[in-house]
Amino acid sequence: MASMSSNSTADVVCAPDDNLCIVREHLQAVIIVPTLLLLATLVTLLALLIMRYRPQRKRSRIASLQHPYHSSSHRHTQRHGHRHHLQGIDAPAGINPLEHEEVPMSVQQVQQNVRPTLAAVPQMSTGRHHGSFSQITALPLTFSIKPNDTVSLYRARMDNRNVILRMLKETANNSEKQHFLGFASFVSGLGPHPFLPELLGVVSVQPPLMMVVEELQHRDLLGYLWRCRQDNAGSESPCQMTEKRIFTMAGQVASALEYLHSQQCIHGNVGARSVLVGGDLTAKLWGLGSAYRRRTQAHSPGEVEDMEMRKWQAPEVLSRRPSGRSCDVWSFGILLYEMVTLGDPPFAHIMATELLQYLQRGKHLKRPATCSNSLYSIIRGCCHWRSDQRFSMSELIRTLQNGEKSANGRTVLRVPEPLDFEKYLREAGYGEAYNYAVL
Template sequence: MASRHTQRKSTRRNIQGIEAPPELNPLEHEELPMSTPTRRDALATTPRERQHGSFNLVTPLPLSFPVKPDDSVTLYRARMDNRDVVLRTLKEKADDSERQSFLGFASFLSELGPHPFLPGLMGVVSLRTSLITVMEELVHRDLLGFLWRCRQDTGVESPCDITEQRIFTIGGQVASALEYLHGQSCIHGNVGARSVLVGLDLTAKLWGLGPAYCKKTQAGAPGELQNVEMRKWQAPEVLARRPVSQSSDVWSFGILLHEIVTLGDPPFPKIMAGDLLQYLQRGKTQTRPANCSNSLYSIIKSCGQFAPQERPALAEVIQKLQSGEKSANSRTVLRVPEPLDIEKYLREAGYGEAYNYVVL
């Protein structure tokens, strides 16, 4: 399987062979804070130590154009204990604070414990210059790229086939992981298709845990945006820099469902990210997608209530998803005939507005 995926080059303008726009790679660009516990404290809580020689068939994962030119983490695909894994390797040039942050994030993942819909942390190599965290590999990578590949895939019995029933299944899996995180006193803060990974059997697992780690380890304003380029996924109270709650994740979960049913369209495509809060304050909502059933749209709409207290609890959302899954269409495959224009997507999703408010 490693050879099938090796050395696939990405471009900004061509969908062929890429999983997501470079700015959206959830594995390569996990945001980590620079203030963490001391190295000794981090080491004391890291998960099971792995030996550097435990890995074989190590190959680089395809690299995307980096958001930060000095990104300190490199990804590799490898085999360990007869399983495919991803090695998140801290570059040797990393300074002490980056090393502490890297180990602190590994400790954070370990403390969360296992869950069937969170990627598995399988070990840490911390006794060498190059620090490594070992994660299970999910071969279809991020859900956003997977949805984009589903748009034009016309093969018979394609693994990319997304039906209405599959949307309910994926939604239930992500909601289950999110409810588990909330039970661990973690607000995810980064829910979206870019932050969900897809396995070979199309099991969805929630990733993108950098903001959750930041909230655990850094003091800041209660409504502080972790990533200003993710504003179109953020609840109104987050945009307004007011206190964030579990309901803020519920809002973003509704956006995720909208992404799935549209096979990866950006939210609020006609609205500038900087104008989104005012748009929502006027009572505006997302339009109903063409292929969206009444039962699915009712969930999306309930998650998108402006007031946090009016959004459903995740337990209620999960119950509705499970109920909807039983009666959902399992035959009709969703398709979007228009080819993906990545540059257009980046504009409509609000990328770059933090630095340039002129939309070309």
């Protein structure tokens, strides 16, 4: 009816042949209303789409806000955990360059099974700025510190204590930066131990990158033993190395070595040159570069990187067979030999290249004149040809503790021969005589 009424109205208003007039009269019913209905439908569909996808975007936004690079609180948590997602030259495990952080190095607790990524598990940050150090002076090279094209060593004061700055040269390439920061993360991941030098911090925000390690007054044990030999030549001897002192210091090194083994870490470079001595004659095991290389190249068999290390290595290492913790026990026996002889090289009359054949014939270290039977029996128990017949670390520590109780603490060890540095280089197996200061 309405349609008929509308048509009739249009017929009344417009002439039968006036099409334009008829279209204007039917504009609202034919064009405007359908258009409004179409717009309403589109708006309704749009609203439904918004309602459908809005929760997903909200969840995505929440996840984005929880990403460590967007949330400061989560980033703080991330600093206290492993960072397996980091990759690239400037992002070894445990260091996040996107946070522009200084690596926290005060580690109070470390997982027993350290993953190959070696991420640190710090409890508080001790990151340092370059302005933290004063009285910085170059550290003279000694026999135990070989020149390094990428790292310089300095003495400095920090927080009223003496420290050593292991500084990466600014000419280092990306690979060397990766190695330097990776080594810092590795040492941090090992955690604190009373007989490992304390790692006080790492500067990683801006060059020069550096590791900060406590300084031990008497430096390396080999140099200390040589000074004992020289001091003992006089009437007064400020350096007093007794058999009891050997048992004490050896027990401290063995404790550190047992701890490293508990972290699934083989040291690989045990010797007097790798032990540092404090002012109170506390011995701390260092020289962890070989251990870091073993950890980062775990698939490769044990090898001797330098000829000068051969006389300290177990037969299985010399023959490039798979090596384990017992190799460190062998080297520990050589360390005892160095201590009781005040720094003599082992197997002095055997060329390093002939040592393996010498040992294969059943030969072994001779008993030094200054060595007691009890101490020599420990040396032999460490340096047994068969690895399964050497001391375990727990047996070794227990034997050292028992020996310390009855050891002579009064008689100072004396060696009649003065140190001949060139002779030492030859007998220790060094290929050439480096121009080091003997400090």
